[in-house]
Amino acid sequence: MTISIAHLGPHGTYAETAALKYLNWFTKSHDQAALLCPYPSITQSLEAVAKEEVQVAVAPIENSIEGSVTMTLDALWRLDTLRIQHAIVLPIHHALLSIASDFSEIQTVYSHPQALAQCQNWLDRNLPSAQVIAANSTTEALQHLGEDQTIAAISSQRAAQLYSLPVLASPINDHPENCTRFIVVSLDPSPGGSRTSIAFSVSANQPGVLVKPLQIFAEKGINLSRIESRPTKRSLGDYVFFVDLEADTRQDAIQSALAELEHCTETLKIFGSYDVLPAIG
Template identity: 40%
Template sequence: MSIEKLRGEIDKIDARLVELLNKRAEKVLEIARIKEKEGKSYYSSGREKVVIDRLLSLNKGPLPDRELKEIIKAILNSFLSLQRRLRIVYLGPPATFTHLAAIRNFGQSAEYIPVKNIPEIFIMVEKGKSDYGVVPVENSTEGVVSHTLDMFLDSDLKICAEIILEIAHHLLGKGKLENAKKVYSHPQAIAQCRVWLEQNLPLAKICETESTAQAAQLASREEDACAIASEVAAALYGLSILEYHIEDSPHNYTRFLVIGRDFAERSGEDKTSILFSIKDRVGALYDML
């Protein structure tokens, strides 16, 4: 069969896809109206997981599961925004890893609200100024994010979903690597690149920032400064990537939590988090267990 005929077949398939997607959209809007009447949340991470797992189980190739999952996720996020455009608050500014995690979970169509610190995220969700918040909770190299755990002690917000994001740290700058006298980044990112920095920029001044994106902002204003941040931050703030993947561990992941005012629907593969505090004395943890 010629290329022209094959493309003709693809065009027919594409037309059918559009028709089916719109039929699905009609059903989604019907469900949205029912949810609105019953006061239910539009977002359901449990239902999303069930849909993705079921469709992946039907996949016989040649499209790999990883690519198919990304397509399904994008479609589901589009339908979620069709029901209602969600407002998502995250640790800003734009292009932080928390921002990337939020986009990974809610897609490009949601409204994203950057704030300066983790307590602000909790406050905005608690007051109803945002539907959900995304907060970092644990890194595979550096451990837990204590600010997030501390906030849960005094908050009634619920954990609605988790997002696991592979973290790739790059060295960004306007000048050359050999001219770098200062490196900006978030304390967690600095800690995760400590060995590389000691070996390659031992004389550079290390400056902590509130986020990796803020680090990129600051580095964009100085010729002899660099930032440890993401590839997205490099594009956003007009920086060159001087060195790729400077993280000390090749398996560097951060776990983020989606927080909201209501519990998510059960998926059948749910996790339970228990947070408690104890007095600082010998054997206290043993007694709790």
């Protein structure tokens, strides 16, 4: 049986690179073939798993510069059946692609909003007059670059090679240690690992409502590596809290903590325990 792996397309995105890394790890670890399936958006790639169109999706969840990828967080909360299997950390090195011979010819720059934000200072210094336009991915606009020397796109060196496009500058990200954490999700139970991801909502927006959930983990010596709020979209000031724990749900302490957490939250969702995959080509 061949498993299908959804990711944000089209061909050449960073999500595809992360999916390729997972594919390489999977085929070396299992006696099973795998193929990549690009989708037009992050949300659609995750929905494809929930709808059982594919077995696995690889989606970005957090960037070291710009923070969480809200589309992924919102989809995890909405799609109850998704479980995290692994995480992949990918270094991100952005490049400016264009057929222009000089920066002065460039009037418009396209890319994914995260990539644009990660290169904002560079753009302000080098292309202060260029119009910046958000695209669904870092490769969406590449097919148009060969037709117009007034446009450019922020993408990867790999994408430049795949689309046979010249690189005007690289790397252009504002911080050299830029990296993105991707998650691998499926409908299967999570395998267990050093990190657990959960989310919860509370019944009322009032002082101290977050103290009790956090106190539970503190009392049991469970470290939180990330906590972030997202609007529930029900009313202003109503939030969902996403939390990453440095623990495994198979441990007695975290099982006890999660049991207590159910009593002081409105809704609790456990996305699973997992490990970060080792670097692999």
